[in-house]
Amino acid sequence: MQKIYLSDAGPKVSPAVYGFYRWDTELENASVSMEKIVALCLELGINTFDHADTYGSSQCEELFGNLISKKSFKREDIVLFTKCGLQLPQGTNPAVRVKHYDTSAQHILKSAENSLRKLKTDYIDIFLLDHLDHISNLEETAIALEQLMKSGKVKHIGVANFSVFQHQLLASYMHTAIVTHHLELNLLNTAALDNGQIDYIKQRYMRPLASAPVASGRIATGTDDQAVRVRKKLQEVGAKYNVDIESVAVAWLIKLGALPLIGTRDEQRIRNIANAFNIQLDHQDWYELYTASRGEI
Numbered sequence: 616m617q618k619i620y621l622s623d624a625g626p627k628v629s630p631a632v633y634g635f636y637r638w639d640t641e642l643e644n645a646s647v648s649m650e651k652i653v654a655l656c657l658e659l660g661i662n663t664f665d666h667a668d669t670y671g672s673s674q675c676e677e678l679f680g681n682l683i684s685k686k687s688f689k690r691e692d693i694v695l696f697t698k699c700g701l702q703l704p705q706g707t708n709p710a711v712r713v714k715h716y717d718t719s720a721q722h723i724l725k726s727a728e729n730s731l732r733k734l735k736t737d738y739i740d741i742f743l744l745d746h747l748d749h750i751s752n753l754e755e756t757a758i759a760l761e762q763l764m765k766s767g768k769v770k771h772i773g774v775a776n777f778s779v780f781q782h783q784l785l786a787s788y789m790h791t792a793i794v795t796h797h798l799e800l801n802l803l804n805t806a807a808l809d810n811g812q813i814d815y816i817k818q819r820y821m822r823p824l825a826s827a828p829v830a831s832g833r834i835a836t837g838t839d840d841q842a843v844r845v846r847k848k849l850q851e852v853g854a855k856y857n858v859d860i861e862s863v864a865v866a867w868l869i870k871l872g873a874l875p876l877i878g879t880r881d882e883q884r885i886r887n888i889a890n891a892f893n894i895q896l897d898h899q900d901w902y903e904l905y906t907a908s909r910g911e912i
Contacts, residue, residue: 616660616892621874622821625771625794626740628694630874631888632824634665635675637831637878645671648880649678650687655882657688659889665797665824665876666697666734667745668726673707680735690736696795697734698743698775699726718748720759727763741795743773747781757788764791773797779811786819793819800825800873802845802864802908803833808871817872825868828875828888829861841910848907852900858890863904865891870901 618627633656638645653664666676676697683690700718704711727742742763744756763769773795774782786793796816800807800823807813807823816823829835833842834849849860856863865875865888877888 616889618662619822621741622792622794622819624792625821626694628663628874629661630869630892631659631661632663632665632696632874632876633661633885634696634826634876634878635670635679636665636667636826636876637880638671638675645674646678646681649675650682652880652882652885653679653682654687655885656877657693659886661877661889662692663694664696666695666730667701668697668699668730669701669703669705672705676730676733680733684735694740695734695736696741696743696773697730697739698745698773698797699723699730700743700745700748700775716746716748717751718744718746718756719751720755723756723759724763727768731768738767739769741771741773742769743775743795743797744777744785745775745797747774747777747785753785753788757785757790760789761791771795779815782812782815782819793821795821795824797824797826797876799827800868800871801828801830801834802849802867802904803830803837803841805905805908813871813873823871823873824876825873826876827878828865828868829879829884830864832879832884834864835861841908844910845904845907848904852896852904855900856894856896858894859887861887862891862894863896866894866896867901867904869894870896 616629619630621628700716702711702715760772771794775797798807849863853860853863
């Protein structure tokens with residue numbers, strides 16, 4: 616895959632990103648599984664990996680750091696995202712009683728240091744805030760983020776799951792650009808097209824990163840009316856291009872200018888997503904799929 620700029624101020628990344636956000640349940644033999652998946656991604660030209668301090672019961676960063684220390688690949692040949700903000704009750708952090716958000720300066724600095732240590736790296740390419748904490752001091756939040764950049768520990772700043780107004784609010788406190796926004800977007804969830812998130816992201820000269828690009832498998836296996844309706848149309852379009860329906864679903868995102876954020880551990884599903892970049896989806900095919908998603912005639 617040819618590398619592309621994430622924004623007018625952001626680094627070059629692979630046009631698909633692998634994220635560990637689905638690694639939150641069973642982690643038995645996870646190190647072997649992770650090494651296999653990372654190798655597959657690199658083989659397919661995907662060199663950009665997305666983490667968070669909570670993924671895999673807060674273990675994924677450390678597992679990935681072990682891969683870096685094995686020197687299976689060069690650190691400079693990959694792009695690393697990680698994020699903080701979302702706090703979940705889990706065994707590894709008994710102090711958290713309830714799901715909440717913390718984007719205070721203290722938490723940001725502590726989380727960044729922990730991520731650097733676990734990932735066994737001197738710098739994070741993009742450090743993101745996952746949701747905006749309603750009660751943190753935003754001026755202190757912005758100062759902490761820019762402090763991390765000035766120190767060289769973080770190269771760029773991004774956000775995840777922000778509303779348009781939250782994105783604008785944080786940006787108003789920052790002296791440096793926000794370079795990416797991760798949000799859920801797929802043919803079964805097009806809310807970001809309707810609520811202004813995609814429009815604002817493009818206004819800021821960024822590319823949206825679409826998590827759950829195949830709707831956590833629901834596009835292929837969902838039994839609800841929307842999934843069945845969209846799948847039927849995907850099958851029609853897939854036959855036209857002689858590709859899997861999941862490849863078409865991701866090609867729909869790519870046509871929109873989004874980067875798919877892959878979360879599956881299934882090798883074939885990863886290949887289906889990568890294959891989407893070989894599809895030149897027709898303009899009207901895109902709208903037929905969008906119409907099917909919305910249930911319009």
